[in-house]
Amino acid sequence: MVKAVVCGAAGGIGQPLSLLLKLNPIITELALYDVVNAVGVAADLSHIPTPAQVTGYLSPDNGAEKALKGADIVVIPAGVPRKPGMTRDDLFVNAGICATLAQAIANAAPKAFILVISNPVNSTVPVFAETLKKAGVFDPKKLLGVSHLDVIRASTFVASVLGKPTEAKEYTIPVVGGHSGATILPLLSQTKPAIPDILADKEKRDALVNRIQFGGDEVVKAKDGAGSATLSMAQAGAEFANYVIDAAFGGKKGKIVQAYINLSADAGGDAIKKEIGADLDYFSVNIELGPSGVEKILPIGELDDVEKGLLEAAVKELGPSIEKGNTFQPAPPKL
Ligand SMILES: NC(=O)c1ccc[n+]([C@@H]2O[C@H](COP(=O)([O-])OP(=O)(O)OC[C@H]3O[C@@H](n4cnc5c(N)ncnc54)[C@H](O)[C@@H]3O)[C@@H](O)[C@H]2O)c1
Ligand SMILES: O=C(O)C[C@H](O)C(=O)O
Numbered sequence: 001m002v003k004a005v006v007c008g009a010a011g012g013i014g015q016p017l018s019l020l021l022k023l024n025p026i027i028t029e030l031a032l033y034d035v036v037n038a039v040g041v042a043a044d045l046s047h048i049p050t051p052a053q054v055t056g057y058l059s060p061d062n063g064a065e066k067a068l069k070g071a072d073i074v075v076i077p078a079g080v081p082r083k084p085g086m087t088r089d090d091l092f093v094n095a096g097i098c099a100t101l102a103q104a105i106a107n108a109a110p111k112a113f114i115l116v117i118s119n120p121v122n123s124t125v126p127v128f129a130e131t132l133k134k135a136g137v138f139d140p141k142k143l144l145g146v147s148h149l150d151v152i153r154a155s156t157f158v159a160s161v162l163g164k165p166t167e168a169k170e171y172t173i174p175v176v177g178g179h180s181g182a183t184i185l186p187l188l189s190q191t192k193p194a195i196p197d198i199l200a201d202k203e204k205r206d207a208l209v210n211r212i213q214f215g216g217d218e219v220v221k222a223k224d225g226a227g228s229a230t231l232s233m234a235q236a237g238a239e240f241a242n243y244v245i246d247a248a249f250g251g252k253k254g255k256i257v258q259a260y261i262n263l264s265a266d267a268g269g270d271a272i273k274k275e276i277g278a279d280l281d282y283f284s285v286n287i288e289l290g291p292s293g294v295e296k297i298l299p300i301g302e303l304d305d306v307e308k309g310l311l312e313a314a315v316k317e318l319g320p321s322i323e324k325g326n327t328f329q330p331a332p333p334k335l
Contacts, residue, residue, distance in 0.1 A: 126325025
């Protein structure tokens with residue numbers, strides 16, 4: 001029996017993400033929460049003949065906590081998306097929503113896995129952590145910032161540069177760092193199978209790194225004011241959630257993925273700080289998933305000279321974003 005909850009379920013990401021989770025046969029309960037339309041989306045999905053029983057909740061009468069009660073995993077795409085000209089940092093307005101949802105999770109589902117999609121991920125994950133810490137329920141093994149869209153983009157774009165667009169799934173590229181521009185660090189030198197021709201071609205490689213780092217901008221520009229990536233994010237979010245569910249509840253230990261996490265989650269976090277040469281609290285790293293969530297933090301591994309330069313830029317930009325999340329003070333509740 002697995003209960004999944006989507007917060008922000010009526011949105012551009014929330015709806016297709018909820019659909020994809022409804023299709024996962026391990027999920028037996030799917031609760032949808034949003035400040036608008038969650039009941040309608042739930043009614044719609046509830047007609048699909050898969051095991052998950054779908055319910056919808058709105059904000060009045062403590063809807064968030066009702067939805068969250070007994071949750072095993074909570075996926076959060078709640079909050080405002082970018083418009084052209086905005087950076088992800090401009091979305092820090094979402095911090096308040098994140099703090100409110102974190103408090104509701106602390107009250108109603110303190111042991112749940114929490115997957116944060118809401119931007120800016122580099123700051124919203126620290127906001128979640130700080131709220132959970134204050135509530136005394138923070139488990140760094142279970143709080144995961146979802147940077148998986150960068151990973152699926154990397155596979156797609158590498159295959160495209162190789163002229164093998166139909167074989168994207170065959171290419172695995174670890175993407176570490178954070179989830180915003182220069183903080184996104186694709187480790188092309190660790191691509192499997194190896195891509196020596198791209199690595200040797202500076203122009204090709206630079207363009208590829210840039211496309212992975214700024215793939216989000218490509219979609220924001222194309223949507224021209226109608227939001228940012230929703231469908232690819234829903235796929236990435238569901239794939240990532242399914243990895244976590246399989247590892248925690250499906251007996252499939254050992255999956256290695258990247259996620260933006262608090263480095264205190266495992267002893268391997270200290271080794272990461274040495275590898276990156278910085279005392280950051282958060283970084284997107286290779287993790288092994290298991291029943292406890294982050295079972296192990298694994299080394300980043302060897303970087304080539306290009307990647308060492310990119311790492312320096314990523315670390316520089318990440319520090320202030322983390323600090324912003326760590327020090328965020330939610331507005332006091334209105335009386
Ligand atoms: N991590 C990533 O890779 C990634 C990728 C794409 C988008 N995002 C981010 O995901 C977020 C959502 O994007 P979207 O395109 O779905 O936006 P959207 O506006 O289409 O949907 C957001 C939903 O959140 C809901 N919401 C607002 N306040 C809420 C609250 N307090 N509680 C519950 N729900 C609330 C809204 O009603 C809306 O339905 C944005 O911040 C966006 O930047 C992250
Ligand atoms: O670019 C955005 O604002 C949304 C998301 O973070 C993305 O990478 O597509």
